[in-house]
Amino acid sequence: MNKKRPETARQYVVGVLRAKILRGEHMAGARLRQEEVAAQLGVSTTPVREAFRDLLAEGLIGLDTHRGVLVRSLTLADVRELYELRIVLEPMLAIRALRMATPAHLDAAEAIHLQLCDEPDPERWATLNVSFHQALHAPAPDGRLARMVAGLADAAGSYVTLSMHATPELMTSNNRDHAQLLQLYRSGKEKELGAKTAAHLEQTLLAIERDVEIRDVLLDKTA
CATH class of the missing domain: 1.20.120.530 (GntR ligand-binding domain-like)
Structure with missing residues (x-):
């Protein structure tokens, strides 16, 4: 079965980032920059910003006052x-x-x-x-x-x-x-x-x- 891209850009970004975090490709403590993620995935910054909210709710990322969006560890x-x-x-x-x-x-x-x-x-x-x-x-x-x-x-x-x-x-x-x-x-x-x-x-x-x-x-x- 061929993999299909999710229905929305937001779902696509969430899926890619979630998989990278879970596989350890984005290490705990790593900073995720909105513009860089958007460029890498070929989307605008809006779905990336929305995806960050979803991942924050899931506990996969956190917000640091000085460093921005950081990958959290799963314990x-x-x-x-x-x-x-x-x-x-x-x-x-x-x-x-x-x-x-x-x-x-x-x-x-x-x-x-x-x-x-x-x-x-x-x-x-x-x-x-x-x-x-x-x-x-x-x-x-x-x-x-x-x-x-x-x-x-x-x-x-x-x-x-x-x-x-x-x-x-x-x-x-x-x-x-x-x-x-x-x-x-x-x-x-x-x-x-x-x-x-x-x-x-x-x-x-x-x-x-x-x-x-x-x-x-x-x-x-x-x-």
Whole structure:
């Protein structure tokens, strides 16, 4: 399958910069200059500025008063905290969503699942992965729990993308997990759904921990 350029210049810039940061091509502490990035990617400075806002929200870059936009490091402490919270909260939201889900809700999630199964690109897979879980959780009441889970999932997105780049076969195992989650939603098995949701997150955490450690070792060797 040929890779397609994302729909907007902003998405294109976000995808390129995110991939470079996650692969260590832009090292922690490196300065990103708006004009240089625009020239390198053949875009105007507007989508670069918009992309910087997105990457700032993801925690991949930070702002320094004197030096401007700087690449942030991805730490194991950060990812463990995110996933410890997700493992507690997300099964609760999944069960609430199951109780309100209609066949139409699950059909929408399954359509995204089929796209995931056909998607070999880590960046696009990670984006579809977010959409898949959002579709599963959509039937749940729009309250504090839903907002907390969504915020934690957004914050974890960069780590998920890192693991998909480092270990592409994880996309296949995650697709199998997604099929099982859909089956549990359709069968109405609350207890099993909660356990599978937690196990799915725990598996992702283990993969991310391994890949962050490997990346840090490789970067230390090349420093």
